[in-house]
Amino acid sequence: xxxxxxxxxxxxxxxxxxxxxxxxxxxxxxxxxxxxxxxxxxxxxxxxxxxxxxxxxxxxxxxxxxxxxxxxxxxxxxxxxxxxxxxxxxxxxxxxxxxxxxxxxxxxxxxxxxxxxxxxxxxxxxxxxxx
Numbered sequence: 001x002x003x004x005x006x007x008x009x010x011x012x013x014x015x016x017x018x019x020x021x022x023x024x025x026x027x028x029x030x031x032x033x034x035x036x037x038x039x040x041x042x043x044x045x046x047x048x049x050x051x052x053x054x055x056x057x058x059x060x061x062x063x064x065x066x067x068x069x070x071x072x073x074x075x076x077x078x079x080x081x082x083x084x085x086x087x088x089x090x091x092x093x094x095x096x097x098x099x100x101x102x103x104x105x106x107x108x109x110x111x112x113x114x115x116x117x118x119x120x121x122x123x124x125x126x127x128x129x130x131x
Contacts, residue, residue: 088122105129
């Protein structure tokens with residue numbers, strides 16, 4: 001749990017740093033000089049804002065992915081959407097997992113031929129089969 005909290009706080013710190021860099025970038029690009037006309041300032045501000053939106057979205061997606069990586073999924077209770085967050089799990093496989101419930105243990109995915117051993121190896125650290 002401590003490792004998870006450390007990783008989460010580190011991600012939050014990185015996100016704050018990137019946000020601060022973005023604000024500084026916008027401020028520097030929108031600074032007025034005597035040579036700049038309002039249209040140029042608006043254009044540069046729009047470009048900087050678009051860049052910040054793209055970067056913020058990438059940071060948010062990275063945080064979301066990192067947070068979900070630490071989450072263990074219960075095969076017997078997980079929604080289809082939760083199952084689809086597992087690496088390599090297709091919509092068809094998620095539907096098969098749901099249809100084959102309940103599982104006594106996570107390795108039952110292989111013994112009941114829902115997934116191959118290779119597919120199971122990719123997700124085994126992220127799934128349980130609790131009741």
